Amino acid sequence: MILEARHIDKYFLEPEKRQVLKNISLVIPDGELVAIHGESGSGKSTLLYILSTLDTDFQGDLKIKDQNIKTLGASALTDFRNKHIGFVYQFHYLLPEFNVLQNVMLPAMKLSKKAKEEIIEDALGLLDEMGMREYAKRPAYQLSGGQQQRVAIARALINNPSLIIADEPTGNLDQKNSHLIFNLLKEITENKGKTVVIATHNSTMYRNSHKTIEMIDGSIRP
Amino acid sequence: MSTHVFNKTNIFIALQYLSARKKQSCLAAIGVLLGVTTFIVMINFMTGVNDFLDDAVFNGSPDIIISTKTKKQRDNKGLIISSVLENSNEIDKVLIENENVHSFAHQILTPAILISDRKQFPASINGVFSEKEKEMINLERRLVEGKGFQSISQENTILLGISLAKRLQVSVGDQIKMILPNGNNTNLKVSGIFSFGITTIDNVRTYISATTLQGLLNQKNGITNIHVKLKDRDDVSLKSTLVEEVNGIGVEDWKDSNKTIVIGNKVRDILTWSVSFALLLVAGFGIYNILTITVIQKRKDIAVLKTIGYSSNDIVFIFLVQAMIIGLIGALLGCVLGYSISYMISITSLDTSDFIIVETYPINFKMFYYILGFSFGILTTIFAGYFPSKKASRVDPVTIIRGI
Numbered sequence: 001m002i003l004e005a006r007h008i009d010k011y012f013l014e015p016e017k018r019q020v021l022k023n024i025s026l027v028i029p030d031g032e033l034v035a036i037h038g039e040s041g042s043g044k045s046t047l048l049y050i051l052s053t054l055d056t057d058f059q060g061d062l063k064i065k066d067q068n069i070k071t072l073g074a075s076a077l078t079d080f081r082n083k084h085i086g087f088v089y090q091f092h093y094l095l096p097e098f099n100v101l102q103n104v105m106l107p108a109m110k111l112s113k114k115a116k117e118e119i120i121e122d123a124l125g126l127l128d129e130m131g132m133r134e135y136a137k138r139p140a141y142q143l144s145g146g147q148q149q150r151v152a153i154a155r156a157l158i159n160n161p162s163l164i165i166a167d168e169p170t171g172n173l174d175q176k177n178s179h180l181i182f183n184l185l186k187e188i189t190e191n192k193g194k195t196v197v198i199a200t201h202n203s204t205m206y207r208n209s210h211k212t213i214e215m216i217d218g219s220i221r222p
Numbered sequence: 223m224s225t226h227v228f229n230k231t232n233i234f235i236a237l238q239y240l241s242a243r244k245k246q247s248c249l250a251a252i253g254v255l256l257g258v259t260t261f262i263v264m265i266n267f268m269t270g271v272n273d274f275l276d277d278a279v280f281n282g283s284p285d286i287i288i289s290t291k292t293k294k295q296r297d298n299k300g301l302i303i304s305s306v307l308e309n310s311n312e313i314d315k316v317l318i319e320n321e322n323v324h325s326f327a328h329q330i331l332t333p334a335i336l337i338s339d340r341k342q343f344p345a346s347i348n349g350v351f352s353e354k355e356k357e358m359i360n361l362e363r364r365l366v367e368g369k370g371f372q373s374i375s376q377e378n379t380i381l382l383g384i385s386l387a388k389r390l391q392v393s394v395g396d397q398i399k400m401i402l403p404n405g406n407n408t409n410l411k412v413s414g415i416f417s418f419g420i421t422t423i424d425n426v427r428t429y430i431s432a433t434t435l436q437g438l439l440n441q442k443n444g445i446t447n448i449h450v451k452l453k454d455r456d457d458v459s460l461k462s463t464l465v466e467e468v469n470g471i472g473v474e475d476w477k478d479s480n481k482t483i484v485i486g487n488k489v490r491d492i493l494t495w496s497v498s499f500a501l502l503l504v505a506g507f508g509i510y511n512i513l514t515i516t517v518i519q520k521r522k523d524i525a526v527l528k529t530i531g532y533s534s535n536d537i538v539f540i541f542l543v544q545a546m547i548i549g550l551i552g553a554l555l556g557c558v559l560g561y562s563i564s565y566m567i568s569i570t571s572l573d574t575s576d577f578i579i580v581e582t583y584p585i586n587f588k589m590f591y592y593i594l595g596f597s598f599g600i601l602t603t604i605f606a607g608y609f610p611s612k613k614a615s616r617v618d619p620v621t622i623i624r625g626i
Contacts, residue, residue, distance in 0.1 A: 054529060055620045075533045082531025093526045097242040107530040109231040155530070 001063075002162055002195045003028040003051060008060035010046055010218075020046050021058070022218045028211075030162070031193045033186050035206035038215030045167060047215065048199040052165040053081055065162060082111055086156025088185075090168035094140035094148050094155075100127065101136040103151060108158045119158070126154035130184065146177030153184055157194075164188065166198040170205065178202065227539035235527075236543035239516065246512045247548055253505035254552025255559065258599040261498035262560025265591045267567060267583065268490040274584035275483050278419040280476055284327075284358055284449035286460060287474045288313055306444040312468050313448055320460055324453045327354035328445040330435050336428070337399040338390040345386055346426045347400065349435030350374070358451050361416055361429075368394035368414030374431045379413040383424035387415045400430075406438045502598055505552070506606040509545055513610035517541065517617075525619035534615035541614050545607020546600065553599025557592050 003026075010021035020043045028034050038044045049055040050062065053069050056077065062069045065084055072080055086107075094103045104123040108114060114122070127133045130150040135143060143151065149169060156164050166185060170178035182205050188194045189210070198205070206212045214221040240247050290305045307313070310328065317326045330349035335342055352371035355361075361370045366384050373379055380398065382390070392398055394412050401407040410430065417424055436442055452460065458475040465473055477484050517524070524537055532540075568585035 049620050052529075075535070078528070078531055078533040081529065087526075087529045089526075091522075093522060095523050095526065097238045097523075102238075106231075106235075106527070109234070110531040110536070112229070112231065159531075 001027050002030050002065060003197075004061075004063040005051065006061040008047075008050060008058055008062065010043075010050065010055075010058045020218050021050070024060070024220060026213060026220065028195055028197060030195055031189055032210040033189045033196045033198070034211045034213065035209035036197065036199045036213045036215060037201065037203075037206045042215040043218040044199045044215040048165060048167055048197065051197060052085060052087065053077055082107060083159060084161045084163060086159070086161040086164045088149070088152050088156050088164065088166040088169045090171040094143075094151055096139065096141040098140060099136070100132065100138050100140055100143070100151050103140050104155045104158055107155060111159050123154065123158060126157050127151070130154045146173050146180060149173065149177070149181050150184065153181070153188075157188065157192075162195060164194055164196040166196060168200060169198060170200070170202055178205070182208070227533075227535045232536055232539050233543055236540045236547065239520075239540070240544050240547060243512075243516070246515075247544075250505075250508045250512045250548045251552040251555070253508035254502075254549050254599045254603060255556040257498065257502035257505040257602070258553050258556025258595045259560045259563065260501050261494075261598060262557060262591060262595045263563045263567070264494045264498060265595070266560070266564040266585050266587060268494045269588070269591070270568075270584040270586040272487045272490055273586055274419070275487070278423075279480050279483055280455075283423075283476065283479060285452040285455050285476045286450040286458070286464075287479065288448040288450065288464065289446060289472050289474075291470050291472045306441055306446060307448065307471070309468055309470070310445055310448065313464065313471065316464055316467050317448070317450060317460075320463065322453050322457055322460055324451040325354070325357040326448055326450040327351060327358050328432065329355075329447040329449060330432050330439070330441065330444060331446045332402060332435065332439060334403070335401045336386070336390060337401065338392045338396065341390050343386060343389055344426070345382075345428050347402075347435060348427060348429050349432035350429050351432050355429070358449050361414075364416040364418055366415045366417050368412070370414055370416075371429065373413035374429055376413075377431065377434055378408065378410050379430070380410040381414040381416060381429040382412055383427045384415050384417040385421055385424040386426060386428065387412070389425075402438055404439060406440075408434075408438060498595075498598070502602045505599075506602040509548055509603050509606040510610060512548075513541060513545055513607055514613070516544075517610045517614040520614075521617050524614050524617040528617065528619045537615040537617070538611045541611035542604065542607050545603045545611070549600045549603025549607075552603070553596045556599055557596055560595065561587075561592070 005027075006025050008021055008024040009019065012018050012020050024047060036044045036048060046055070050058050053062075053064070056069065067080065069077070094100070095106070098106070101120065101123055104126060105119050108119040108122065109116075124133060124136060127136055130153055132147060132150050132154065135147065135151075140148065140151065164185070169185065170181050173181065185196050185198065186208070189196050198209075200206055288307070290307055314326075317323050328351060332347050332349070334345055334347045336345045350371070352375050356371050361381070368381075370381070374381060380400070382392070387393065390398060392412050394415060396412050397409055398412060399407060399409055432445070436444055450460070452458070455476065458477070461473045461475050464471065527537065528534075564585050564587065567583045568587075570583055571581060572583050
């Protein structure tokens with residue numbers, strides 16, 4: 001099990017105290033594409049942020065790679081994310097000041113486990129897999145949405161994390177690109193043995209996932 | 223995992239951000255540059271003037287002057303002569319006992335008319351004991367022509383201030399005639415010409431041997447003033463000690479005699495510091511502004527950096543480095559420009575003969591002020607950069623990514 005969540009409760013205090021996640025328990029096995037879906041306000045994004053360790057303000061236990069997240073301090077948690085979790089967002093979020101290759105390299109440069117030449121090689125390899133190698137030297141802002149999202153996936157993979165978290169990764173793309181991105185994410189699980197957790201509205205996406213979790217009113221539909 | 227925030231990657235990111243907004247970064251750096259330049263030019267110039275005046279005035283005049291209270295007295299012929307210090311032995315005793323006294327010298331001072339072949343002018347004749355006076359004033363450094371105090375140990379020689387010598391149209395070796403208030407006169411040979419750089423001194427001051435003057439004034443062993451040099455010039459407690467212990471004397475310290483210069487120095491100091499501070503403050507706001515705007519515009523990017531493994535400390539460092547690079551470039555160029563402008567001023571000729579005599583503007587090129595200006599520039603940017611950087615580090619990735 002790459003991820004294990006037990007009895008997770010989450011409250012929003014603003015504007016008034018309200019429970020958004022109710023006693024969520026789930027396990028996510030290695031190498032699967034898991035889709036969390038549900039209506040707006042069902043708590044799926046909130047759950048995704050907790051599972052991705054960005055939000056640590058919750059009750060219950062979360063274990064990723066057998067590491068209890070709650071025992072990690074802020075900087076240890078940042079390091080943990082850097083090593084084990086890759087992120088893909090609805091709005092690609094490449095940094096416009098950097099070119100495509102540099103964007104992919106950033107997490108690895110932070111990890112600084114490899115020499116720069118090695119990181120470049122890895123990044124170019126990943127861009128190649130995403131079909132973006134020829135754009136390596138382009139400034140990030142010159143790419144189309146679908147292209148940016150492919151670069152973002154390469155960036156999420158650069159440190160060879162076990163878990164990829166994707167929040168509405170196709171929410172901002174046309175059908176053709178959505179299809180492409182989804183297939184890329186699925187390939188990652190099948191070829192590389194990574195676990196991908198996505199939150200999505202897109203019905204074709206969750207129907208084609210290995211496993212789906214449907215959120216209703218802060219609970220998982222049984 | 224590297225825990226040090228000071229690493230190549232963070233600096234690389236900072237540089238990337240800086241070069242993405244070259245124009246604003248340059249403007250911010252120019253702000254710092256102007257602040258540091260102004261500071262350096264002003265402080266070089268102001269302290270140059272201060273030092274020049276200090277040197278000229280304070281070294282040309284003693285720290286404490288003791289004279290009698292009754293300023294003038296008449297001799298038996300009804301002529302006004304300078305009053306003689308009656309109780310010089312008493313005063314000497316106090317001075318010898320006082321620990322702050324570096325040295326002291328007796329003087330006999332009188333006005334006189336000096337007559338050369340062509341001109342005549344009034345002058346102030348300082349009858350000095352050359353061995354003692356040497357400890358009070360470094361006249362060697364002030365000499366323009368001829369010899370210093372050692373030459374007046376001979377009888378009938380005189381040292382003249384440069385302006386006076388020019389007005390009398392005499393040079394070293396020439397003869398002049400001196401007429402004293404009591405009508406006695408004598409011929410003197412000019413043995414040296416000095417310049418303190420202050421017209422009021424160089425216009426009137428002359429030195430001759432005290433014994434010669436005493437003889438001419440019929441005041442054997444009489445003296446009119448005692449000049450005192452202090453070890454610590456700022457401690458003028460000797461002044462009150464003297465007034466308490468010895469009756470009938472007037473005591474003036476260097477602050478009394480040079481009030482305008484002391485005040486002038488203060489005004490220049492205040493001006494320098496306040497103007498430089500104001501300019502650096504403005505530069506600081508410039509940096510604060512550009513970084514705050516960057517942080518606000520880049521909140522999402524900061525959030526991304528945080529999710530991909532960059533800690534709050536990394537973020538602080540990335541933004542602080544931007545501020546520091548702006549500051550570093552601005553401060554360095556400011557030092558260079560400041561030096562250039564100061565140098566230009568220092569070679570600009572100054573046409574003045576009214577108050578001070580100096581060929582070019584006095585500039586103080588002390589390294590210390592450059593280090594100070596540089597540090598001020600850097601400190602300003604660190605202060606200005608700290609708050610936006612802190613703000614950036616507090617960006618919460620969850621709220622921002624969700625808030626789209």
